[in-house]
Amino acid sequence: MAIQQKTNKEIxxxxxxxxxxxxxxxxxxxxxVAITTNLLNGILMGVSVIFVQICANSTIALLKDYIHPRVRLPIYSLTLATYVTVIDLILSAYFPVAYGALGLFIKLIVVFTFITMRLDVFARKNTVFPTFLDAMGMGLGFLWGMMVIGGVRELLGSGTLLGYDILGFKPMLFFVLPASGFFIIGFMMAIFNYTERIYKEKQSKRRIPA
Amino acid sequence: MKEMIKIVLGLCVTCITAACIMGVTFIFTSDPKKKNEHINFEKNMFNVLGYNENRSIPADLKLYSIFRYIIIQGDNQYLGYAVPVGEKDSSGYDLLQVDTNGNFVDHKHLDIKPEKVMEEGDRTSAIKAAVGGAATVTYADMFFVAKVENKRSAFLLPAETIGFKTTIGFMLALDPLYNVIGVEILEHEEDPGLGAEIEQEYFKNQFQGKSFEKVKSIVVIKQPIPDDYLKFLEKKKWRQGEYSEQEIKAMQQKYQDSDINAITGATISSVALTNGIKVAVKKFVYRVKVLDTIIMNKQIAVAF
Structure with missing residues (x-):
C-alpha cells in the first residue's frame, strides 16, 4: 500500500x-508565449487546460481497450474537440460571465500538443486513477508555468499584477511583446537544468562515502 | 480486410457518438445562448449610446429598427428598406423599393404585426408577399434610429469586419451629423492578450468623438498613446469628478484629429477594426442619405 501511494505521488x-x-x-x-501577457490570462488558460485535460485523459483511460491503435490519434482529436465544444456551448448558455472571461481560451485548447501527448503516452497505458493524477499534475504544471511567465511579463512589461498597480511605472515595454515569452521560458529552462545538476551532484557525493 | 473493417467501424462509431453528444448539447444550449446574446446586444446598444450606471436612460428614448433587403426581380436588382411608419409605435411597417442608383421605385405596405418584425422569418415572408411571387428576397442588414424628445439623437448600426482569424462583430453609434458617438465590440475570436485588446477601453474609446470627415480618412499609426490621453480613455478607472465637463470637451478637442494608435503586438486586429468602422460608416452614410431624400421627396410619414 505504501509503495502504491508513493508512485501515485510521483505520478x-x-x-x-x-x-x-x-x-x-x-x-x-x-x-x-502568445497568451501570457498578464497573470490573469495565464491563470484562466491554465484552469481551462486542467479541466479539459482531466476529462479527456479519464475518457481515454476508460475506453482504451476499444480504441484501435492505428486510428488512436484521430480519436484523441475527436475526444478533445467534443469536450471543448460541449464546454464552450454550456459556458456560453448558462455561465455568460465566465464565458466572457474564458471563451477565447477554451477554443484554443483543441490544438494543444501536450494534452494529446499525455493521452498517447500515459492515458493509453494506465487505469483511470493514475491517469487522473497524471492529468492533474500535468495541468498544474502547465498552470504554474503560465503563472510564472504571465506574472513576470506583466510585472516587468506594464508594472502591474492582476491589474493592480505594483511598481507605478513600466520598466521594460519589451516584455509585453510575444518574443519576451521565449526569453522567460529559456531562463526558466536554465534554472531547471541547473537545479537538476546540483541535485544530481549532491546525490553522487552522498553515495561515494557510503 | 477484417482489420480494415474494424478500423472503419471504430472510427464511424466514435464520430457518430461525438456528433450525437455535440448535437444534444447544442439543442439544449441554443435557446439560452440566443437569449444571452440578445441581452448582451441590448446592453451594448445602451452602452454605446453612453447610458450606463452613472447616466440613466431617458424615459422617452425610442428605438426604431430599419431593415435593408436585397430584392432580385428577373434581371433587375433593387434594395428594399422596411421602415416603421406612422406616429404611434403600433402602426406598422412599409417597404420602400430603391434601385441601385438610389432612385425611388415603389412604396408598399407590409402586412406584418410590429411585435413580429424582429423575427427574421416572418419579416422576410411579409416582404416576399408584398413584392410579388417571382422575386428573391435576401436580408442584408439593419440599423436603429434612436429618438429622444421626438428628435433623432443617434443612429445605431451593428456591423461586421474580418479580423485576424474570424469576423469581428461590433456596434457603432453615430450622431445625426454622422460623427462617432462610440464603438462596442459584440463578438470576436482574436487571441487573448493580443488582438483581444480591441475590447479594452483604451483602444475602442479612441473612436469616440471622431468627426465624419476624420473617419473617412482615418488610419492606424504605430505609436504609443500619450499618457494624458490614455488616462482620459480609460473611463472606467476615473474617480468621481476626475474630469469636469470643460476638461472632457478640451481633451476631446485636443485629440479630435489624431489617428488611431495601434495595440502593441496586434497591428492586424487594430487595422481590421479601424478599416471595418471606416467602411461601415461610409456605406451607412451614403445609404441613409438616399433613404432620407426619398422619404422627403415622397413625403412618407415614417416614424423615425
Missing amino acids: FLNGIFNENPIFRLALSMCPA
Whole structure:
C-alpha cells in the first residue's frame, strides 16, 4: 500500500517538475508565449487546460481497450474537440460571465500538443486513477508555468499584477511583446537544468562515502 | 480486410457518438445562448449610446429598427428598406423599393404585426408577399434610429469586419451629423492578450468623438498613446469628478484629429477594426442619405 501511494505521488509530481510541459518538454509553446501577457490570462488558460485535460485523459483511460491503435490519434482529436465544444456551448448558455472571461481560451485548447501527448503516452497505458493524477499534475504544471511567465511579463512589461498597480511605472515595454515569452521560458529552462545538476551532484557525493 | 473493417467501424462509431453528444448539447444550449446574446446586444446598444450606471436612460428614448433587403426581380436588382411608419409605435411597417442608383421605385405596405418584425422569418415572408411571387428576397442588414424628445439623437448600426482569424462583430453609434458617438465590440475570436485588446477601453474609446470627415480618412499609426490621453480613455478607472465637463470637451478637442494608435503586438486586429468602422460608416452614410431624400421627396410619414 505504501509503495502504491508513493508512485501515485510521483505520478502527480512528475508533471509539475520532472516533465513540466512548458519548461522541460517545451510543448505548447505557442499559447504559452502568445497568451501570457498578464497573470490573469495565464491563470484562466491554465484552469481551462486542467479541466479539459482531466476529462479527456479519464475518457481515454476508460475506453482504451476499444480504441484501435492505428486510428488512436484521430480519436484523441475527436475526444478533445467534443469536450471543448460541449464546454464552450454550456459556458456560453448558462455561465455568460465566465464565458466572457474564458471563451477565447477554451477554443484554443483543441490544438494543444501536450494534452494529446499525455493521452498517447500515459492515458493509453494506465487505469483511470493514475491517469487522473497524471492529468492533474500535468495541468498544474502547465498552470504554474503560465503563472510564472504571465506574472513576470506583466510585472516587468506594464508594472502591474492582476491589474493592480505594483511598481507605478513600466520598466521594460519589451516584455509585453510575444518574443519576451521565449526569453522567460529559456531562463526558466536554465534554472531547471541547473537545479537538476546540483541535485544530481549532491546525490553522487552522498553515495561515494557510503 | 477484417482489420480494415474494424478500423472503419471504430472510427464511424466514435464520430457518430461525438456528433450525437455535440448535437444534444447544442439543442439544449441554443435557446439560452440566443437569449444571452440578445441581452448582451441590448446592453451594448445602451452602452454605446453612453447610458450606463452613472447616466440613466431617458424615459422617452425610442428605438426604431430599419431593415435593408436585397430584392432580385428577373434581371433587375433593387434594395428594399422596411421602415416603421406612422406616429404611434403600433402602426406598422412599409417597404420602400430603391434601385441601385438610389432612385425611388415603389412604396408598399407590409402586412406584418410590429411585435413580429424582429423575427427574421416572418419579416422576410411579409416582404416576399408584398413584392410579388417571382422575386428573391435576401436580408442584408439593419440599423436603429434612436429618438429622444421626438428628435433623432443617434443612429445605431451593428456591423461586421474580418479580423485576424474570424469576423469581428461590433456596434457603432453615430450622431445625426454622422460623427462617432462610440464603438462596442459584440463578438470576436482574436487571441487573448493580443488582438483581444480591441475590447479594452483604451483602444475602442479612441473612436469616440471622431468627426465624419476624420473617419473617412482615418488610419492606424504605430505609436504609443500619450499618457494624458490614455488616462482620459480609460473611463472606467476615473474617480468621481476626475474630469469636469470643460476638461472632457478640451481633451476631446485636443485629440479630435489624431489617428488611431495601434495595440502593441496586434497591428492586424487594430487595422481590421479601424478599416471595418471606416467602411461601415461610409456605406451607412451614403445609404441613409438616399433613404432620407426619398422619404422627403415622397413625403412618407415614417416614424423615425
